[in-house]
Amino acid sequence: MTGQPLVRVLVVDDQELIRTGLRGILREKYGFTIVGELESGIDVVATTERLAPDVVVMDVRMPGVDGITATQALTRIEDSPPVLVLTTFDDDEILAGALRAGAAGFLLKGALAEDLQRAVRTVASGGAWLDPAITGRVLMTYREGRPPMRPGTEVGLLTPREKDVLALIGAGLSNLEIAGKLFLGQGTVKTHISHIFTKLGLRDRAAAVVFAFDHGLVRPGESRR
Structure with a gap:
């Protein structure tokens, strides 16, 4: 990744084991740098304004403020970074709720490390990433809850x-x-x-x-x- 700017990532996940794994996947060797870590969505807005990440990798179910609520708060800010939802829960309604909240995409935590890296790069550059394993079902649930x-x-x-x-x-x-x-x-x-x-x-x-x-x-x- 020499010569290219590192993708700055803020990780929001209440599980230390997951955050440790993300540090290994999203490191400088692969073109990333984790600029901050949070265990809840409570301080996402303030931390994002302070650290200016390119992408927020967000868990959905967390104590205090969950990922959907935190995503909604972030998307109200002008020029806020895109949110990539990362979750172990194969729950269509939760993931569809994340899309309605303004997330740029979602990826299951069981995905390959290379897919996570590609997903982060994609949303950082303005794209959308929908995990192909559950895209069809999530889109159906998303449609049911959106305005006509x-x-x-x-x-x-x-x-x-x-x-x-x-x-x-x-x-x-x-x-x-x-x-x-x-x-x-x-x-x-x-x-x-x-x-x-x-x-x-x-x-x-x-x-x-x-x-x-x-x-x-x-x-x-x-x-x-």
Whole structure:
């Protein structure tokens, strides 16, 4: 990873064993540095403002303030870092709740170390990461709890290029990766994404991912990885 800036990570998990494992996986040798650790979501906002991490790796069930509540608090802050939810609980409602709260993605704690590293890099660069093992079920639960789409919200509102961009968002690509795939500048990609969100009434990237799945632009298990 020589020559590339390290991805700064804040770890929030109440289990020392998990935090120890993350230190071994997210270390400088692999292009990461853990800038702080917390055992609860209580001080996430203050710690994030003080340490300015690129990504927050967040457990869901913790004493004091749980991961969903902490994620909601973080996403209210302007320019807050993305949250990657990491959990042992194969609980669709909990993980869907994390997406509704504004998490950039989720990964089960049983995932491979390489998948965790890729997931952290992906959300750090503006992408979304949904664990393929449970994506389909979590998206279904997410849909059940989200506000209904406004009338006229359909993929036909998009230009062909906007459909291409939305499909790549659904596949988990960051803005930089989308720009490379479509031979566009990052500024142009951001403009397309802004138009997509406005036309479809989407509030965040997670909602865009769900829309892409719902409209057949991408399917569970289908991604750039």
